[in-house]
Amino acid sequence: MKQSHMAFMESGNFLYTLDRFKEVPVLYKGENIKEALQEKIVSTDSSLSIFPYGPSSGGMVESVYFDILTQGERIQKVSFDAGFKNRSIKLSGLSMGDALLRIERMNGVHSAAYSSMFCHIWEKGIAMDIPDQIKYLRVAMMEAERISSHLFVASRLTGGASQNIAHMNILLLREELLRAIASAFGHRYFFGVNRLGGISRPVNINGFQKKIRQISDEYREIFHTLMDSRVFIDRLDRSAIIKGENSSGPAMRASGIKKDGRNLHRYYEGLEFKTITSDGGDALARFMVRSGEIHESASIIEQALLHSGDLKPDPEVNEGSDSFMAGGFMETPSGDASMIIKVRDGKLESTGFMSPSILNMEAFAGSVSGNTFADFLFGYESLGIWVCEMGDFQ
Amino acid sequence: MKAWILRSFRKGIITSKFPGGRNENASPWSTPPVYRKGDQDPYCPVGAISQGKADANRCISCGLCYPNYEPSMDIHGSVSSVSVPALKKSIRIYQIDVGSCGACNLEIGALANPQYDMARLGISFTNTPRHADALLVSGVLTDNMREPLMRAYEAMAEPRVVFAVGACAISGSLLGKAVSDTLRIDVTVPGCPPDPFTIMDAVQKARGVK
Incomplete structure (x- = not known):
């Protein structure tokens, strides 16, 4: 990692961002997905998985984050976080x-x-x-x-x-x-x-x-x-x-x-x-x-x-x-x-x-x-x- | 199928000759304004005008300086501090939006339009920064996009080139922080948003192709 990036990572501002990012999986997997997990779909079917998509990913015009709960090729639930690029x-x-x-x-x-x-x-x-x-x-x-x-x-x-x-x-x-x-x-x-x-x-x-x-x-x-x-x-x-x-x-x-x-x-x-x-x-x-x-x-x-x-x-x-x-x-x-x-x-x-x-x-x-x-x-x-x-x- | 083929023949060749020839078109106010008349510097909301000159990197294409200033129609306003011969034959671009209004994103995407057809110059988009040679950053840098931006940058292999596309990414314009506060920028592409020809010209400069 370059020196300038290291310096930036050590700044308080970046640490705040890092913490914020770490929160995302908990905060934005969304209540509906957590509910789905609590409904024991997971325990009865191992094919259920959460697919994180974004915030920056090929194929999307803008930065947005999705958690997609899938069972096989079927989508069970979707939750989103539009807060990444929000100005x-x-x-x-x-x-x-x-x-x-x-x-x-x-x-x-x-x-x-x-x-x-x-x-x-x-x-x-x-x-x-x-x-x-x-x-x-x-x-x-x-x-x-x-x-x-x-x-x-x-x-x-x-x-x-x-x-x-x-x-x-x-x-x-x-x-x-x-x-x-x-x-x-x-x-x-x-x-x-x-x-x-x-x-x-x-x-x-x-x-x-x-x-x-x-x-x-x-x-x-x-x-x-x-x-x-x-x-x-x-x-x-x-x-x-x-x-x-x-x-x-x-x-x-x-x-x-x-x-x-x-x-x-x-x-x-x-x-x-x-x-x-x-x-x-x-x-x-x-x-x-x-x-x-x-x-x-x-x-x-x-x-x-x-x-x-x-x-x-x-x-x-x-x-x-x-x-x-x-x-x-x-x-x-x-x-x-x-x-x-x-x-x-x-x-x-x-x-x-x-x-x-x-x-x-x-x-x-x-x-x-x-x-x-x-x-x-x-x-x-x-x-x-x-x-x-x-x-x-x- | 026949309808598509007939339609294509009717349309003929519409791809620009740029950069071999002149650009056929430019979005007037996306090009840097130049002085025309008036004794005093006109009002500029971002302070881009001083002593009869407009700073292209700060200009947000609002046109408030009209009629003292008019568009230059010059699409060669980008500045590259690098020239990477290894990318002359092929360059793969990953675009990342760190807080844009959407216009820069679409102008970058426009390079794939038949009128620009970037593929003829060996330019292509990639869906992952791991395969990218160039990172095209658009928008003001929001706090929450700082880490995704850094991760994308770190995922890229050398040699890698970072472009700040548009006034927001270069200077923060009216709306926030510049990308250069976080990441070293190799190429600045001015405009709000930059004309697709300006973006294409910038990519060519970074590759050392002219």
């Missing part, structure tokens, strides 16, 4: 602009949704009217982000099912989309575009709708070809079934519940789109809901940009020194996120935040019991869970 991000005491930079990075992949939600809440709090043009531009950003996010989930599912040509074709489309976003908005993940009352830099949407339509049409072709693949369908069918309202977003809609935050949000007033549902509640149903939503999002973008057009940045808005309390929600690609803020003299005093991934992670852990070990990946990936948004944001 503790302090928002209290910050101005709107400084808080916005951090909120964009709660989940960089869904940054347009989070930053739009935060701007909307703050604007509501100070009773600031924003032009329809800005409102529709934010919708276009969020829907392009939704397509990108859904394409990513589709690529993970096709990759996991060894549908390599479909996998590569979907990655290709996602990359084309990210390049179109970069060209129109200046950043592949919309960082820095939103600002209180408007946008912060010029946006050039020339040809953007056409590109989105082309991507949506090409994805439709890929989707239909995939639906002819018995191998692909068999891998997703009846994997990680989630029923009822204990999940969020596409996962909930895939269990037949017609709920979509966009139908209730002021930004989406006057835009026509269908709420896509399915009734299987499994990974296949979630894949089909996401695929349907890609086409709907393309249609929403076309409608929104008719009202928007190329935009120039707004002159910097004075954030003011108001005191208020306001809340709001936004349908992110993973589900419904909500936030409540308390502002004193123009600075955030406290923040309450709920991310869809918390709900979906718990739904996932409860849904894979009885599935085979190979179904684990399809269950997890089909939910579009982002561990980064499960952090501590105060």
